[in-house]
Amino acid sequence: MDTHLYIARIVGINANMKNEIPKYLLKDIATITAGQSPESKYYNTSGDGLPFFQGKADFGPLYPEIKNYCSQPTKIAEKDDILLSVRAPVGPTNLAPCKVCIGRGLTAIRPNSSICLKYLLYFFRYYEAQLQKSGTGTTFKAITQNVVKNIEVPVPDFTEQERIVSKIEELFSRLDASVAEFQTAKGRLKVYRQSVLKEAFLALPKESYLTLDSISDKIFDGPFGSNLKTSDYVESGVRVVRLENLKDGWFDDSKKSFISPEKYAQLSKHTIYPSDLIISTFISNSIKVCQMPKSIGNAINKADCVVIRLKEDVLPQFIMYYLMTKQLYNTLIHQVHGATRPRINTKQIKSMYVPNPKSCDQTGIVNKIQRSLSICDSIEQSIDTSLQRAEALRQSILKQAFEGKL
Known part of the structure; x- marks a missing residue:
């Protein structure tokens, strides 16, 4: 059944016309x-x-x-x-x-x-x-x-106002119950994602773990302070990767920031390549890490986004998925600095222990993770669509209420 119709049926919207108010x-x-x-x-x-x-x-x-x-x-x-x-x-x-x-x-x-x-x-x-x-x-x-x-x-008269408020809140209450169910389902998906990651790395021998620095060609942060100021941003040009672009395993391209080619020439040592991983130094709720997409082209990173350039024989997705695990998060959260915005530094990122890529089938592990996570992605997309429709229905309830149709 279409989710929009399902929610509407639960809520029970009445579209009968009333007198003009x-x-x-x-x-x-x-x-x-x-x-x-x-x-x-x-x-x-x-x-x-x-x-x-x-x-x-x-x-x-x-x-x-x-x-x-x-x-x-x-x-x-x-x-x-x-x-x-x-x-x-x-x-x-x-x-x-x-x-x-x-x-x-x-x-x-x-x-x-x-x-x-x-x-x-x-x-x-x-x-x-x-x-x-x-x-x-x-x-x-x-x-x-x-x-x-x-x-x-x-x-309308006061009695009618009270009736309208009562009806709105009755319908909102039913709608909120449906939304709560969807949110609970999203929470369960998050737990399942972590169980997928945990299971994927569970059998790897701990004694074979290496530091992230030892399997990387380069790990670097972005320009600090006066090297990249607010006034340096322009309407179009070379992309700047910011904290809001980093999600759990994917790059959010909806928010774009640019610097001029001239400014980029001064900061070119911070250039990010498509195969690079980008990790946030802020880890309050989770570790935000993703791979740089090929579609972005030339780009640099901000100071709070550390770039990890792995050696050629290391599969970036293999390391990315490990960096997203709850096990690593639980280890790092005890090393953070800052009360309001917990963060780690580049030195701590370099010293992270990760599975030795040579001790396992990287491609097999990545493929297994991606098969499971793709199912999660499909379910979550359906839930998000349902939540959007629920919000639209909330506005529909209000619209009907103040057009004399509720």
Whole structure:
């Protein structure tokens, strides 16, 4: 059965038309407070003053997590005011968890007594995509207070608002249960992937392990500090491999960064070849490592992406899969530096112990791993498609709710 239809059937969307709902301008049904950022000297994380929110209010949790405070607040939002992100990005919403100070990236919206709070909150979550289109600016998108004040809100009577909220939350609850099942399945796939890797290397004799440096021609990090600055990046040119490109065994090419050919000429000693492995120095949850794809062409790596150029008789995928194992991760995590972003250095990478490639059938092991992981990839792709459809269905529920069809 098609997953989209399956979820829709579980949720039970009703598309019957209702009477058209009257609309009012937001400024006529709510108190609107534009945020204003205090001087940075008043910011702190020690709890001095009011909780402080500067920008994006995430779509997920109802209340944002309190991380920062302001000892000299300027603009204030009261508990349960809707916090609307009005710049970079435009549209996400949350509720103020208590009395808070808001920076210029947020606007606080407090509905009057004729408007149900959650009704208005869900309206903004429905209206988020349209607000994003209203954003202007070249460096980042933002909307003005005039745009916010003149948003048209459909306002039925209070009883109907409460019915709509109740129906939305009933449908969301069913949808969330389906999403939770998909997420659980993804978690099981992750465990299975590790069991595949563990099994592949389990029979190899530990006494034959060698240091990574001993089976490599070269292991090097990228340019540091003033050698590669933010101002060196350009719209097109020679690729720079960054941390966000490194995934668990694959290269994510969706995020691209470039430097000019002239800058590349200065940094050419950091050139990456297609057969090279690239490993992240950050290992908070796992070891991110992948092989450089041939399609990228000339490229260099950033300092937090270490390049491993193996000897000709070593199969890169064989070493890559071992570097992805939980066993190696458990060994390295005790050697990391940094409390907030655990990391290892190039010296530690060189001294990693890996299976001796000459002591086993590298190709046979790699083929066996890839057969098993390809099944995982297919299942995970189906799950991801289902999750995307579930999110689309969530927006469909909101759309129907505020078009009088729920």
